[in-house]
Amino acid sequence: MTYIEKEKKLIMQTYNRNKLLIAKGKGSILYDNEGNSYLDLVGSIATCSVGYANPEVNAAIKEQADRIITTTNLFYTEPQIELAEKLNQITKLDQSFFTNSGAEANETAIKLARKHTKKKGIISTIGGFHGRTLGALSATGKPRYTEPFKPLIQGFSHIPFGNADALKREITNDTAAFIVEPIQGESGIIVPEHDYLNKVREICDQKDILLILDEVQTGNGRTGKYFCYQHNKILPDILTTAKGLANGIPIGATLAKCEVANSFEKGDHASTFGGNPLACQAALTTINYIEKNxxxxxxxxxxxxxxxxxxxxxxxxxxxxxxxxxxxxxxxxxxxxxxxxxxxxxxxxxxxxxxxxxxxxxxxxxxxxxxxxxxxxxxxx
Ligand SMILES: Cc1ncc(COP(=O)(O)O)c(C=O)c1O
The missing domain is CATH 3.90.1150.10 (Aspartate Aminotransferase, domain 1)
Structure with a gap:
């Protein structure tokens, strides 16, 4: 059996793959199993932020793996605290919660917004993409991904992207938050007008709802600032990121201002692998590498x-x-x-x-x- 036939037999068929069997990578080059090299302009969809087999990140991963990979969150670990400190320095958002993917980071944000505001409504955008778990999917504004899984979670509505007036009109007394990507990625790299986020921030303040920015794809240095919102002079209430944070080691992060983050109480949220020392050390080294170079x-x-x-x-x-x-x-x-x-x-x-x-x-x-x-x-x- 070829690997293509084997995959078809053994893996659920949700991906449209091309035929390459990837064996390794170096910098921006991927190699297949026959030794052919490919120049990669996709960076494993924004996850490979500092290059495949980055020597500094890989050395940090190896060193950390030899020390300890995970202990669960029953104990304190240094890399998790240090990563939270680094993200706090970058964003001025006070606290982090670590998960393992972008979808989970958004699930965390949605739960936090509902807990903090005691309201149910989450507004998101048509064409917006926030992940495939049911909460993140409910926020996602792409019928191709949502229709087969209805009924989704109640309380979500979608407005046109880039239109601040539409946000103003959609907010009700039961709206907890507006979740939006600074640039829509999966929908075709849709860049809103520069002052869109400023207007959105103003409306969220006026109407007293939370602003959640999904920087899973736009974050981690990709747009020229560590986070894309930093091109504007605003601060979200909640920020999510994942993809390029740890150069390919799975990690998600949800950051929030203290007054919002404090609404999570013991037992409200958890993740077995979230914030494990291996992923956090990889993230710290990746961020340092981005800054240093x-x-x-x-x-x-x-x-x-x-x-x-x-x-x-x-x-x-x-x-x-x-x-x-x-x-x-x-x-x-x-x-x-x-x-x-x-x-x-x-x-x-x-x-x-x-x-x-x-x-x-x-x-x-x-x-x-x-x-x-x-x-x-x-x-x-
Ligand atoms: C903006 C955005 N949010 C969330 C996600 C979901 O991330 P993950 O696939 O890590 O769950 C993606 C993935 O493409 C994304 O681009």
Missing amino acids: NLMENAEKNGKNAMRLLQELNKVQEVRGKGLMIGAQIEEDASIIVEKCLEKKLIVNKCADNVLRMLPALTITEDELKKGINILGEALK
């Missing part, structure tokens, strides 16, 4: 150059993004181009019918980006 500045500069080069390509209708979170809208079905690129040993991703998404490691070089965009240009011809 000016990767946020690189993301901003390289992202701008990449977007300019993409705009010049034939058949590219529009280029959207911030830093190294980039979408190129094309005329045809993006999956055809993804396949053609793969034949040319380049990995790009389709995230809406006709949008090619790029979320490379923040360590990608200018030359690698140029090379990738040249190959993409060939594939588009």
Whole structure:
């Protein structure tokens, strides 16, 4: 049996995979089992923030694994406390709760918002993506993902993204929070007007509801600031992140201001693996690596150059993004181009019918980006 046949027999068929069997990675290069190398502009969908097999992160993981991987949360561990301190320094949000994925980080945020406000309503956006567990899915505004699993959790409603007036109209006496991505990722890299988050913050304050920012995809240095909201002069009440936080080791984090976080009491929420020393040490080392090597500045500069080069390509209708979170809208079905690129040993991703998404490691070089965009240009011809 081939690995493709075996996978079909043994794994639930929820993924549309291409045929590569990935064996290893280094920097922005992935290798298949036959030793072919591929330039990866997707960074395992924004999880590989400081490159595959990053020597500093891997050394920290190995060292931590030799000491202890997990003890559950019955005890204190240093990496968890240090990571919370680091995230507090970056955001000025007071407290963290650690989980293992983006969906769980959002579940935590939704529970916290309901507990704090004693209200049920959660407003989110059409096209917004917040994960596949039932709470996060209820917030997700993509019928393709939600319809088969109805009835979802009560109290969720969806408004157009980028429209602050729509938020104002949707808020009722029972609204607890508004959850939104600063840039919609899964829906095709949709960037709102710059002052959207400022307006949203103002409305949430006026109407006394919580603002939850989902920075699972936009966070961790990708857009040129550690968190995307830092391009605006606002602070959310609750912030969620995951993906690139620990360079691929599973972790999720929910951060909140003290007055909100304090609403969680002993026993209200828990996670067996959440905040384990291995993931937290990996996250700490990843954040330090990003800061020490000016990767946020690189993301901003390289992202701008990449977007300019993409705009010049034939058949590219529009280029959207911030830093190294980039979408190129094309005329045809993006999956055809993804396949053609793969034949040319380049990995790009389709995230809406006709949008090619790029979320490379923040360590990608200018030359690698140029090379990738040249190959993409060939594939588009
Ligand atoms: C904005 C956003 N939120 C939440 C999630 C869910 O994260 P996870 O797949 O780690 O549960 C994703 C994943 O793509 C995401 O992009």
